[in-house]
């Protein structure tokens with residue numbers, strides 16, 4: 616499911632105003648002036664389920680995700696699994712690097728939530744245990760093709776898909 620939203624982010628900056636012109640020295644603090652700047656972020660939101668309860672039938676509910684370059688992506692991953700082995704997350708990597716990044720993720724281990732330090736890794740979510748959900752937010756990378764997958768050991772072959780940035 617894809618939902619477009621626009622969020623206005625108001626940034627407040629405190630600017631110290633100079634004191635009044637007349638008068639001599641005053642002990643009062645300069646009055647702050649609030650300057651508001653508005654920065655617009657365009658969000659593309661997706662709801663993704665991790666379904667299945669065995670190594671054979673576990674999968675993501677979407678195989679392809681398409682976003683616009685320059686937008687912000689929010690993926691809500693809901694783990695529908697009930698089996699204790701159904702521990703999932705979602706990682707985004709450069710196209711063609713999934714196997715390598717998945718291997719490094721296993722080396723990174725549970726202490727690092729199976730998130731490796733790797734140049735081809737674009738974004739990574741926290742772990743969602745069975746019945747839990749996690750949200751991954753990131754700025755869409757440059758136009759091109761990417762892959763997403765679950766980096767929990769043994770899952771990356773079954774649980775994967777593609778991210779297209781247009």
Ligand SMILES: [Cu+2]
Pocket residue numbers: 701702703704765766767770774
């Ligand atoms: Cu998984």
